Structure formats: structure tokens, C-alpha cells
Amino acid sequence: MTDAIKIDVWSDIACPWCYIGKRNLERGLAQTADDDDAPRVEVTFHSFELSPDTPVDFDGDEIDFLAGHKGMPRERVQEMLENVTGVAAQAGLAYRFDILKHTNTVKAHELLHFAKAHGAQPAMAERLMSAYFLEGRHVGRIDDLVALAAEVGLDAGAARDALESSRHLADVRADQAQAAAYGINGVPFFVIDGTYGVSGAQPADAFAQIARQVWAERQDAEQEPAAQTA
Template sequence: MPTVHVDIWSDIACPFCYVGKRNFESAVAASDVDVEVTYRSFQLSPDMPTDVSGTHAEMLAAKMGVDVDTARGMEARTTGLAREVGLDFDYEALHPANTLLAHRLLHLAKAHGLQGEMKERLLAAYFTQGRHVGRLDELVDLAAEVGLDATEVRAALTGDDYTADVEQDVAQAAAYGIRGVPFFVLDGRLAVSGAQPPEVFASALRQATEQVA
């Protein structure tokens, strides 16, 4: 069976990206299709500062133009969706942050063959563990946990390394017309938008392998 290359545009600060990741992984396991995944950068809030005062609910309310109670209801709904796929979101501990540094780190991890591990570690850190993924020291520690060299990571993120890679991903997303994430592109031909159920991803994977064959 041919390998299906899957490019996934997503953001570390996107709850549906984490849920969609789990659903996609379930589809891969059930369909027994060989996949090669590359995570592509997409920032939902590129103008967000590194440190955000207030709670996630307050930030979400301001962004969406709703009151804080409505924002908490939105949090509750995504927490419920996450629980269905085995994830325990903790919005009370969550630190909203600009994710540019984290996206650069993902490109560095890709260069070392550890992008998948780094993506999972960042999502878990942000949504379930209250870690601050916008701060350099936190990112260095998280990178070391998946096997990256802390000194190399600090030097790369202190400089401008991999910024161009993030910008290239963002430009490609615009060329594809991507306005929301997660967004999955299989072999550059088939697209699946959103945190779809596993059966939708499984169908797309089968279609991709049939077209290659």
C-alpha cells in the first residue's frame, strides 16, 4: 500500500486542532494506511502578545465579541468534545499566548525528525497542563523533554531561525484558501477541513490510496 503524505495546518492554541489530531490518529490506526505527516504553521491570533492578562474566557470573549459567560459556555463545549477523545482540557490553568515561537520550534523539531512528538507535547502543555507556550524558557524545557538539544533550541529561538518556514506555511495556506484550522491536505490533492469524525478521515485516506494505485 502506498504511503499517503498528509500536510496538516493547525495552531497550538486551537482546541479543534487537538481534537482533530486525535480523530485523524484513530482513522489511521483503524484503516491501516501508511501515512507521513507534516505539521504546517497557522496562527489564529498572530497579533496576540506573548503575555496576555486575564483569563482565557476573558480573552475569548473580547475576541468573539461576546460576554464572559458565553465564552465560558464555549469553553465547556470544547472541553466536552475533547473529553470524548480522551483529552482533559483545563481552561482555568491555560495561558493564552502568541504561538509564533512554538511554530518555529515545530520546524526545528521537523529538521530532527521529532516534529510529531513536539506537536503532541506542545498541545498537551497548552491545553491540559497550564504551560506557557509563548515563553522561551518553557519552550526550551518542553523541547528537551522530547529529545531536542536545549542549547540548540535556545539559540535558534533567540535568533530568527525557522521564521521563514512559518511564513512559507502561512503563505501556502492563503494560496489554498485556508481560513480556519485544522485543515488536512492528502498528497496535495484531497482536502479535509475541520475536526471531522474518524470515519471521514478514514474515507479520505482510502480515497487517497485508491487514486495513487
């Protein structure tokens, strides 16, 4: 049986385009599900901090943060947020920047690695992004993250221990080092089978196309040795 296509996704919980990219990837892969020989795919999320200097408890709203961090006029920031909200809506996501709680995301990334070790990373990634962009939940404090971990079926005590001990901080840093080695300086960024790099929140159709292409290449590569020995 052909091995699953590996899709490695570098993203940040606090990146609005990353959630859109995640949803478009899911929709693209869903388009291939009814193919006669549907691609099998394994998705892994990797850590990328857009603003590692952000405090856990930021005093202000998203406009305050972006205006200060990027030095942009507040009116321009408002236009940017309205634009991304419109794009998110097309992906079925109802962003709420008016209630969003900007925070440092390193602990959320540690939690994603904890979830990965327990086979629940996809569910945890979805829960964190939904909590942040749609529900106005805090995703920077340990108590809040433990509650979210429990909501996807992870052991709350074990999650708290992992976060308080920073057990997975080295995994976060390893992801960031790999991103630097790949030359990734913006997210979302998708690495397909360690060969193809896809930058940005591409449309669902684009993800469907590349999944089918890589799967076909896999099939052809497996058939060639068989033909040579026949």
C-alpha cells in the same frame, strides 16, 4: 512500493479544535492499521496563527481573551468552552481552560519547524498541545519552549539557538503564505496528497475512510500502466 500518502495539517498550538482534529486523525489512521494492505501515511504540521496580535504574556484567562477578542458576552464564551471541553473528552483529551495560559504562538511554530528538521515534529506537536491544553504550561516564552523541546529528546542548546535567532521564522511565514494560496482561513485544515482538502476536526471514521480511498486510488493508478504494457 507505493509512496506514503502525504497529509499536510495546518493548525495552531492554541486552537482547541486542532488538538481534537489531530487526535481524531491519529485514531482514524489507527483503524486502518490492521487492513490487509494498510495505507502508509506521512503527516506534516504547518503553521497557522489564529491570533498573531496576542501578547506573549496575556493578563487574564481564556474567557477574558475570547470575550475581548471576539466581542462576545462572557456567558456565551463559557458555553463555547464547555462545549469544546465535552467534544475533547470524547477524543480522550481532558482540556483545562481554567489553568490555560493564553499566549502568542509564533515561537511554538518556530519550534515545530526546528523539530521537523531533526525528525521529531510529531512528538513536538503532541507535547506542545498537551502542555497548553492539558497542563497549563506556558508555550510562548523561549525558556519554557526549550524545556518542552528537551522533554521530547531535542538538544536544548540547539533549540534555544534556533528560537533566539528566529531561524525558522521564514518557514512559519512560508506555511502561512501557502495557507493563503490554498484559501485556508480556518484550522484545522488537512490537505491529503495535495489534492483533497478536509476542513475541521472530522470524526476518526472520516479520516480512516479518506486514507483508504486515497490508498486504493494509488493502487489502481499503479496497476493501470502495468495492465497496459502486459
